[in-house]
Amino acid sequence: MSKAFKRSVFGISVALVVIVFLGGFISGGVSAGSQSETVYRQMGVYEEVLHKIQSDYVTEPNINDVTTGALHGLLESLDADSSYLTPAEYTAYKAHSNEGTAQVGLQVSKRFGYATVVAVVPGSPADKQEHIMDGDILEAIGGHSTREMSLAMIRLSLEGKPGTNVTFSIVRPGKAEPQKISLTRTVITAPPLAEQQYENSSILYLKPGVLSRERVNEIDAKLRAMPKNGNKKVLLDLRDVVEGDSDQAIRLANAFLKSGNIASLSGQKVAKQTFDADPAKFITNAPLVLLINHGTAGPAELVAAAILDNKRGDLIGDRTFGEGAVQKTIDLPDGAAVILSIAKYDSPSGKAIQDTAVTPNIVVTESIDQLLAEEDIDETQPAEKTAPATDDQLNKALDVLKAKTA
Template sequence: MKRLLSLLLLGLCCLWTSAHADENTQERDIYRDLETFANVLTLIQQYYVDEINSSKVINGAINGMLGSLDPHSAYMTPEDFKDLEEETSGSFTGIGIEISIRDGVLTAVAPIEGTPADRQGIKSGDQIVRINGELTKTMTLMEAVKKLRGTKGTPVTITVHRQEWKEPKDFTMIREAIPLVSVKYTELEPGFAYVRVSNFQATTTRDLRNALKNVKKKHRIQGVVLDLRNNPGGLLDQAVKVTDVFLDKGVIVSTKGRNKEEQMVFEAHPDDGYTDFPMVVLVNGGSASGSEIVAGALQDHRRAVIMGTTTFGKGSVQTILPLPEGAGLRLTTAKYYTPSGDSIQATGIKPDIVVPLTTTPAPEAVSAPPAKTIREKDLPGHLENDKSGPKRSGGEAIEDGDQQEELQQMEDIRQITKRMEQDNQLRAAFATLKSLGRPSSQR
């Protein structure tokens, strides 16, 4: 084992030395640190009260190293890496909740719409203190994700603390296949479309274009409400392509990192024809990352009115780096900037029109203070905003298929009417959209 540690130490030092041969002081420092690490591991193996699993200990050290960087960098085991690929391709099995760690506590960023977590009323900012009775305080993010996911049809109980509650509450949910249908749409009125994008995955842009085409087949599009509330992000390229649907020129987003390959500028292309109607974009504290790219670009280009509450403020880009034997590294490699050159890291996108969501509180919460929304700036070790960046009907018979479609449309109308009654932000967005009128040209 000592020989293995020596070879490991030698290999790490050689790699570091080849990349930084001219930085002698740092070389000596990192050599000492690696030597200390090897000595500590040797002492643990020799003297710890129980026999240890060396791989587990080293993985713990790797997680600790990445955890000292920022809340979004993480080591992924082969199983974690596979789960990530499944998620971005369109589905996974679990309860449907985006999580992060704040002040050492597992915290909900946003539930995914239509999932068990959403139906049970889990909210952004809820602290998950136990999973199946096990304290989450010592869990890594990936460990918590693994415990929340599992076989379809099996139960999982989470213990949730919310600021306005006197004591934590248990929620038992049955794991489901979370399909992550990222685009849903309906018409608020003929020609006025409501499009909900719940996350950015491999098929999001295609599904968005199909939704707009279907609306356009029936009526000339007079306006769109794009709902990005509680959208935690996803694939960067899909967020860029979604924005491109509504812009015909200009910068969408730029990224800036230490390496030259991280210096990128993404621009719009005149190829979709969805730029001649007014838009309102709904956002809130659960809108993060990719949804902030979309909102920031549409706001800077004055293509849409942004409405709701300040977004999460996750202005960093994570790159997935494969490791041997199927493992992976999720590493923060850049920050992204809006077309005006602003970084929204830890600050978020501020709406043009602030409209807090109005809800009817539970009796126990009437006298309690409002729940605090968790944002990027609240996460320990979050990257600071450097304030700089690259500037810049006839009487015909109805066939069975048509009848089903008509019944579905009636159900959609019923659902949207019910939602409009309960959702003051959506009502405000629709009223604003109708007041905007049809612009003569894109500004």
Template sequence: MANQRSSLPGCLLALMAFLVLFAVIAPGSFLAGALLERNGVLPGSTAGQINEGPAAFKLLWQARDIINNHYVDRSAIEDQRLAYGAVSGMVESLGDTGHSRFLTPEMMQAESQALSSDFEGIGAELTTKDGMPVVVAPMENSPAERAGIRAGDVIVAVDGQDVTGMALSQVIQHVRGPKGTSVTLSVIHEGENQITDITITRAKIPLINVSAQMIPGTTVLLVRIGSFSARVGDDLKAALQQGKADGAQKIILDLRNSPGGLLDEAILVASQFLTDGLVMQEQDAEGNRKPLAVKPGGVATDLPLAVLINQGTASAAEIVSGALQDQGRGQLIGKTTFGTGTVLNQFNLDDGSALLLATRQWLTPKGRVIWHQGIEPDITVELPRDASLVTPSRLKGMTPTALQASQDTQLLKALEALGKAPNAARR
């Protein structure tokens, strides 16, 4: 059976890799930056088969022999490490950075763990851009976020070891670890030139999928989706119903730093705000398109809406953003999203590792390509460099004065935009 994953930056998987990984799934799919289908185990290859294959592949065996015979650091020579490096390099040579990739057995296990209720790590999602490991987004209230890791951070070293030329799978192995242990990331924040060392204590991280809170002094409900894992659509519906019961007349949907998740859940989330039409289109290599429609029964189709996005908004979150923008349902406020959107096929290898290869891509309802381009906001708003996002959990106990004094310029702009909107739905 095939499991479709929609982009988890990749979405994660962007796909990307969570620390632990994150992704997006469709009817069995993941949205971590790409949609994923699991196809059966691929047959293994032997050295003889390699030598009988294309002439260029004989170079692999020749290079291995030279390394075995001449490399000075004998302890570094290990067949599995060399094999994983070769496979990873082969996939990376396709140029599908952040999407098609190789997963070691450990990464496969981490990905499975990330889809459960909690996991251990720093709580950030990684991908590669221009050959460099980059943070897609830290999770809300995660060790990474609390320590100062930001979306767009370029990682140059882990515990003092240079990782700039390292395969993403190796970077993740260096960053991951059990709760209570620490790791130091040397990063370059987006828009800066200097390297900043950030030490993070790993922890058990519960996945906060949906959180909501009335914004003090307003009738606006702030709803945040941290990830698109199982039951997010149901959780969002419940949060919206409770918000309406509490007097919510307008909604701000916060998709900032949301790396993706299940494709089915992305459709259900968008459908809470739309009455009809499409959520997205899926296009194959021949250009054939398959429309995916809105599910009936949305509970917030008649409330004014603003949507917060940033460079950490990826995969499933981009599907939702694109659908709401194309249907004119609400203004997108913030920064251009990450730009993920391929459908990946997962091919399992003999030792528990796997290849994720892009086979299809998804488009917005109007046919806009998101892959490598992202979704542009209707209103571009920069967040101050040292500002923290105001989340529903931070809103609890916050006064209107404290909110206005916060540096979350994107949220404040969304409030301003909604203040000028009528109470009827803007269609």
């Protein structure tokens, strides 16, 4: 048995043990002893399959490449956020994490095996220069297929030094061939809190680009100033809000909830935590509507689920993305690492956001005309993104709020 073969079996064995005993199976329902027995049986199956590949495949394979592919598949079979990093990838990942980097403004995850655009950061190169839409598939980055890349390395590839370019291929509905797009990385600052007054200041519209402490502080201040400013109703726009802190999301939901559960967090090795509304942090009982879409992800989904399940307000728009897990980076003996989801957030009704996302009680999809207009791109010229002529979701939200009694 070759050294490469032994290293392959060892690598898979270590990864399987890590996943089982450090919390990879976070759904529960199977005893640790039963899981261990299954893992050890699968190790034997893997060793036998690897032996057959080495001895019978049409050409002698590179066992290291076979193992790396198996490990990538093993982690991605759990969820999109779990990743395997080779020693070289992990070295690059750690170096990158310690540096200030520039971005193109794409929030991505993996769907159907490829990188998928969750949201486009307002004011970013992706937002300004190209008509890139939520749901677009990044088929390749820098000539490398995203199907063969972990999510961690996909995100790493989109970032880099300010002024450098990144080229990728986008697959979009209605286009026969992938579109080649090149963007220049730049340092992106968090979008400011957008505010608008409707119906003679009766309706306060707020849109945070990120659920950071600073933005939630600003929202709190706006909510407390509502009586003085003549605001009687609130329209909170969480469309395309991906980044943020779950603690701040819970705090924001609490501003609208005097009582009730906001969320819970649990995993195989993570003791269940329950986050209930604190009456001391409650701010307003004003009529409330939230706008959500496919680009609403992560902490913003916690807010949406809490408002919906507590019947505190209406959710209008599209189903959210479904991203509600906590990850942990775990070093492996050979210098590699796994990024593993160790816990999931549940909505007040007990649904795992990672699995079910959040569906609005009033569904309003983007108009077909708007989507087709955004897809009509002249690929030979830089495109300048323009606002849609109508925002059906916003208009519906305003109509719903107008009908509510303050």
